[in-house]
Amino acid sequence: MLEQLGINAKKVAGILTTVTTEQKNNALIEISNALLLRADEIIKANNIDIENGKMAGLNAGLIDRLMLDRDRIEGIADACRQVAELDDPCGRVLETVVRPNGLVIKKVSCPMGVIGIIYEARPNVTADAASLCLKSGNAVILRGGKEAIESNKAIAKIMRDAIEKVGIPADAIQLVEDTSRQSSTELMRMKKYLDCLIPRGSKNLIQAVVENSTVPVIETGSGNCHIYVDRDADIDMASEIIFNAKTQRISVCNACESLVIHSDIIDRALPKIKARLDEKNVIIKGDERARAVCPDLEIADEVDFATEYLDYIISVKTVDSLDEAIEHINKNSTGHSEAIITDNEDNAKIFMQRIDSSSVYHNASTRFTDGGEFGLGAEIGISTQKLHARGPMGLRELTTTKYLIFGDGQVR
Amino acid sequence: MLEQLGINAKKVAGILTTVTTEQKNNALIEISNALLLRADEIIKANNIDIENGKMAGLNAGLIDRLMLDRDRIEGIADACRQVAELDDPCGRVLETVVRPNGLVIKKVSCPMGVIGIIYEARPNVTADAASLCLKSGNAVILRGGKEAIESNKAIAKIMRDAIEKVGIPADAIQLVEDTSRQSSTELMRMKKYLDCLIPRGSKNLIQAVVENSTVPVIETGSGNCHIYVDRDADIDMASEIIFNAKTQRISVCNACESLVIHSDIIDRALPKIKARLDEKNVIIKGDERARAVCPDLEIADEVDFATEYLDYIISVKTVDSLDEAIEHINKNSTGHSEAIITDNEDNAKIFMQRIDSSSVYHNASTRFTDGGEFGLGAEIGISTQKLHARGPMGLRELTTTKYLIFGDGQVR
Numbered sequence: 081m082l083e084q085l086g087i088n089a090k091k092v093a094g095i096l097t098t099v100t101t102e103q104k105n106n107a108l109i110e111i112s113n114a115l116l117l118r119a120d121e122i123i124k125a126n127n128i129d130i131e132n133g134k135m136a137g138l139n140a141g142l143i144d145r146l147m148l149d150r151d152r153i154e155g156i157a158d159a160c161r162q163v164a165e166l167d168d169p170c171g172r173v174l175e176t177v178v179r180p181n182g183l184v185i186k187k188v189s190c191p192m193g194v195i196g197i198i199y200e201a202r203p204n205v206t207a208d209a210a211s212l213c214l215k216s217g218n219a220v221i222l223r224g225g226k227e228a229i230e231s232n233k234a235i236a237k238i239m240r241d242a243i244e245k246v247g248i249p250a251d252a253i254q255l256v257e258d259t260s261r262q263s264s265t266e267l268m269r270m271k272k273y274l275d276c277l278i279p280r281g282s283k284n285l286i287q288a289v290v291e292n293s294t295v296p297v298i299e300t301g302s303g304n305c306h307i308y309v310d311r312d313a314d315i316d317m318a319s320e321i322i323f324n325a326k327t328q329r330i331s332v333c334n335a336c337e338s339l340v341i342h343s344d345i346i347d348r349a350l351p352k353i354k355a356r357l358d359e360k361n362v363i364i365k366g367d368e369r370a371r372a373v374c375p376d377l378e379i380a381d382e383v384d385f386a387t388e389y390l391d392y393i394i395s396v397k398t399v400d401s402l403d404e405a406i407e408h409i410n411k412n413s414t415g416h417s418e419a420i421i422t423d424n425e426d427n428a429k430i431f432m433q434r435i436d437s438s439s440v441y442h443n444a445s446t447r448f449t450d451g452g453e454f455g456l457g458a459e460i461g462i463s464t465q466k467l468h469a470r471g472p473m474g475l476r477e478l479t480t481t482k483y484l485i486f487g488d489g490q491v492r
Numbered sequence: 493m494l495e496q497l498g499i500n501a502k503k504v505a506g507i508l509t510t511v512t513t514e515q516k517n518n519a520l521i522e523i524s525n526a527l528l529l530r531a532d533e534i535i536k537a538n539n540i541d542i543e544n545g546k547m548a549g550l551n552a553g554l555i556d557r558l559m560l561d562r563d564r565i566e567g568i569a570d571a572c573r574q575v576a577e578l579d580d581p582c583g584r585v586l587e588t589v590v591r592p593n594g595l596v597i598k599k600v601s602c603p604m605g606v607i608g609i610i611y612e613a614r615p616n617v618t619a620d621a622a623s624l625c626l627k628s629g630n631a632v633i634l635r636g637g638k639e640a641i642e643s644n645k646a647i648a649k650i651m652r653d654a655i656e657k658v659g660i661p662a663d664a665i666q667l668v669e670d671t672s673r674q675s676s677t678e679l680m681r682m683k684k685y686l687d688c689l690i691p692r693g694s695k696n697l698i699q700a701v702v703e704n705s706t707v708p709v710i711e712t713g714s715g716n717c718h719i720y721v722d723r724d725a726d727i728d729m730a731s732e733i734i735f736n737a738k739t740q741r742i743s744v745c746n747a748c749e750s751l752v753i754h755s756d757i758i759d760r761a762l763p764k765i766k767a768r769l770d771e772k773n774v775i776i777k778g779d780e781r782a783r784a785v786c787p788d789l790e791i792a793d794e795v796d797f798a799t800e801y802l803d804y805i806i807s808v809k810t811v812d813s814l815d816e817a818i819e820h821i822n823k824n825s826t827g828h829s830e831a832i833i834t835d836n837e838d839n840a841k842i843f844m845q846r847i848d849s850s851s852v853y854h855n856a857s858t859r860f861t862d863g864g865e866f867g868l869g870a871e872i873g874i875s876t877q878k879l880h881a882r883g884p885m886g887l888r889e890l891t892t893t894k895y896l897i898f899g900d901g902q903v904r
Contacts, residue, residue, distance in 0.1 A: 094822060097846050177867050183856055185866055192878045193848060271702070275878045290683070290706055296879040297708070317901040324903035410506060432896050434509050436605060444595055444899025453904070454597055454895070455589050466604045466687045466892035467708040468880040480878035483866070484844050487856025489729045491736035492865070 081258060082221075082266045086273025088251040089194040089219040095249060096191060096217045101168040104215055107243040108164035111211065114242040115157040115235070119150055125234035126203065133227055146201050146228055156204050156235075159458070160211045166457040169475040170217045184486040189479045191217030193275040196267050198223045198289055200281035203231035209280075210239055210253045212460050216478035219252050221274070223267050225281075226259035233257060268293035275480070280461055298473070301464030303333035303416030304388045305446045308405045308431065310422035311342040315349045317443060318421040319356045322394075325419070325445040327360040331390050333462060334417050334449040338385060338395045340405045346373050346398055362392045369398035385412045402427050406434045413437055415464045417446040438464060438471035493670060494633075494678045498685025500663040501606040501631040507661060508603055508629045513580040516627055519655040520576035523623060526654040527569040527647070531562055537646035538615065545639055558613050558640055568616050568647075571870070572623045578869040581887040582629045596898040601891045603629030605687040608679050610635045610701055612693035615643035621692075622651055622665045624872050628890035631664050633686070635679050637693075638671035645669060680705035687892070692873055710885070713876030715745035715828030716800045717858045718821045720843065722814065722834035723754040727761045729855060730833040734806075735768040737831070737857040743802050745874060746829050746861040750797060750807045752817045758785050758810055774804045781810035797824045814839050818846045825849055827876045829858040850876060850883035 115122070126148040133143050148156075175187040195218045197209045206222055213220035224232045232255055240250035256263050268277060271294045278298050279289040289297055307325060309318045325336035341349055350373045354364060364370075365380035377396070384395040385408070399405045409418055419441035420431040428442040439449040449472060451459025456474030463469045469477040527534070538560040545555050560568075587599040607630045609621045618634055625632035636644045644667055652662035668675050680689060683706045690710050691701040701709055719737060721730045737748035753761055762785045766776060777792035778785075789808065796807040797820070811817045821830055831853035832843040840854040851861040861884060863871025868886030875881045881889040 094819075094846060094848070097848075098842070179865070179867060183860060190845075294702055296711075296877055298879070299708075314901075320901065321903055328904055407506075430510070433602075434506060436506070436509075437894065439895040439897060441897045442899060444897055444902040445904055447904040448595060448897060448902070449895075453591070455591060465708055467710070470892050471895045480882050482849065483851040483861075483883045485851060485853045485856055485860060487854060489726075489732065490856040490860070491733055492740055492857055492859040 082256060082263060082270060083273075085221050085254045085256065086194070086270050089221055089254060090273050092249045092251045093191065093193040093219040096219060096252060099217065099248060103246065103248065104168070104217070105164040106246045107214060107248050108160050108211055110242040110246050111207070111239050112157040112160040112164075114238045115153055115160065115207065118238050119153045121238065122148055122153055122231060122234045123150070125230040128230040129203075129228055136227075138227065142201060142227070146203065146231070148203055148231060152204065156207045159208055163211045163215050163458055166215065166475055168215070169479045174481060181490050182488065183490050186484045186486075187481050188484055189476070190482050192478065192480045194219045194221065194273055195478065196221045196223065196270070196274045196277040196295065198264060198267065198277065198279045198281075198285065200225040200285060201227040203228040203235060205280060206232045206235045206255070207239065209460065210236075212458055212475060212478060214243070214248075214252060216475050218478060219254075221254050221256060221267065223256040223264055224259075229257070229259050265292060268295060271295050278461060298461070298463050298468060299465040300461035301333070301416065302388050302414050303335070303464075304337050304386065304412060304414045305334060305416055306338045306340055306409045306413055306418045307336050307446065308340040308409065308418070308420045309342060309345060309349050309353075310402065310405075310420055310424060310427050311344045312424035312427065313345060313349065313421040314423055315345070315352055318349060319353050321419065321421060321443070321445045322353050323356045323359075325447050326357060326362055326394050327392070328447055330392055332447075334446050335390070336394065336446050337388050338397065338412065340397045340399055340408055341370070342405070343369060343398050343400050346370065350374055350396065357394065360392060362394055364394055364396060366396040367398055370396040388414070402430060406431060410434070410436050416462065417441065417449040419444060419446050438462070494668060494675060494682060495685075497633050497666045497668065498606070498682050501633055501666060502685050504661045504663045505603065505605040505631040508631060508664060511629065511660060515658065515660065516580070516629070517576040518658045519626060519660050520572050520623055522654040522658050523619070523651050524569040524572040524576075526650045527565055527572065527619065530650050531565045533650065534560055534565055534643060534646045535562070537642040540642040541615075541640055548639075550639065554613060554639070558615065558643070560615055560643060564616065568619045571620055575623045575627050575870055578627065578887055580627070581891045586893060593902050594900065595902050598896045598898075599893050600896060601888070602894050604890065604892045606631045606633065606685055607890065608633045608635065608682070608686045608689040608707065610676060610679065610689065610691045610693075610697065612637040612697060613639040615640040615647060617692060618644045618647045618667070619651065621872065622648075624870055624887060624890060626655070626664060628887050630890060631666075633666050633668060633679065635668040635676055636671070641669070641671050677704060680707060683707050690873060710873070710875050710880060711877040712873035713745070713828065714800050714826050715747070715876075716749050716798065716824060716826045717746060717828055718750045718752055718825055718830045719748050719858065720752040720817045720821065720830070720832045721754060721757060721761050721765075722832055722836060722839050723756045724836035724839065725757060725761065725833040726835055727757070727764050730761060731765050731768045733831065733833060733855070733857045734765050735771075737859050738769060738774060738806050739772040739804065740859055742804055744859075746858050747802070748806065748858050749800050750809065750824065752809045752811055752820055753782070754817070755781060755810050755812050758782065762786055762808065769806065772804060774806055776806055776808060778808040779810055782808040800826070814842060818843060822846070822848050828874065829853065829861040831856060831858050850874070
């Protein structure tokens, strides 16, 4: 069943290599307008999903994620319009080399071809992912969760109609309407048609895709993010950064989950940090030495140090050296975002060099790991793997490169 | 069993992030010297592999690939020395952004960490791959074929001794001594320790790795390479380029396997091309229209058009338009290297834009797709996938990036 979608996508991918930036932007603006004009259709479809969700016993949080009202649809439409304003990531000449034999070799950015997105119950991903793929010249096959299927169908139909209106084949955006587990597995094995597969959602979903996909995957992962308070830290700055990184938004992957504090400073630092975190009733779980300083901390064990709480909870590990801090963090982190708070430039340099994470901060909150905050303009996810893309991924990360070689008859 | 190798590699990877370029280069020169000084050890071990190979009935070609004599060992030692002379791919600042809030964000290149290489019976890969991984700051786990195990053990031991002598832990280079199928499968699932897995060898090997690995793979693939002779081609140039691309070395992935010729020019072009290929007794298999021009061609069918012959055989497809040529090629190629021969710049531009391959040539032989010919200095393989690296991969392709973010207390 899915094979036909693959065939369609592959065909359109060929056409998309020659579509101009202007055409792509027109399509995105047309999508944005159409989503607003046909908002009622989306809301009607979304109501069915909400009803079905309630009957299936989804909790309030999931129902909220699923829900689309006029405000949220406006947000989605705005996002599409913003993608139109971003630079075209294709056609950049990244390198030019002239070889002794006269060959001119250019490395240029170009669309990957066909991208698959597997996601869960957030219908906004349907429009977000499709608009980023379109702008980067890729055909997309979307496989969203069954909870949002009616909303996704409505959004996909509106987008397909819109792009067709400006001369781009509708099949540049295709939705898998079969939401069985089997369709998901089938998509993961469609190496013949898909150039890349990006899972977006829970740890379990991502794990399943990594385990089963033969299509190259970009893993967007969880964040067990650490902040290390060095011996030479400014304690006030540390308290403010930790307060922000832990409490500004607890449910996100760049929130801080664990503190590592140098033993020479913990007596002075931890009470101040605790006082700040107490304002938001954060539960602090500490090792023995941390609890010697603040006896009312809960006990942290090895499981805590490996846990992404996504809650008002944080763990504290005491270390005797920068080396010990780095080892502890590299052992427990998920490679997402870590920070050092210190006035010691040498220590900052060593920390930033040796910490094995996508984004390493000196004297700033881990909460900045985000496509928008990094100035990418839009984000398809945050990669925690090392191949292809690492950290926040924008439009450029949805492109590949090719070598164009210009000769006048050269042979080897 | 392999887990311990993973633990060792991960530990050394942390140390390698701070090793200087000079240290790495010293280690490579030390390896090069040691391989020459201890060549007898290698030859002795190699003799055992050769004996075993003969007893196991390996054919002459395989025995030749396996064989190491003093000349070949000198070649291997030279290659290590050349890697020392290449630029360090780590520590390049690829982008610097200053955000409105004062954060300075730098994207820098850095080692991936731990790279696994799965390969077959060529013992030179042991030294080549290890030296490229070392120069790019990565720990490597090598899993070569059982046919070369004694040679690999000798080479690995010499390299490990050499790097230890200059202060780099021996475990930066580890060889899997268990050559059972199970060890290979285990390596493919060591996601906890490996950042990347590169298979080098036959189509079957690569296929097995792609199918079974949970570690991100860089697929280095086969080449069903096409040359399209456009209506506006210089026929003499076409003949020379085709002769070179087909016959200069038949067993390589960038050799030409299939011609696509415009029907308006085939009457004049094919006889000339055939006359040139006849010099090397190349078997030409043509479609009906090609055979109408040269009746003594063999018959080409759809299977031919999808076949990488790696032999003195070539297929010919006749087309009526540039569009048809592009469609035929994108359908049958393996995404490796394709060329257009034409004096028409517009046609060349369209061809280069729409052909979905790593390397697309205008008026030059496909045989140039090679790290050395592209000026990369060394090559770990040629990627036919679109994630991370595409086309010839040198040292840079063995690195990843990380974001370093410098603040003075910024919170979100």
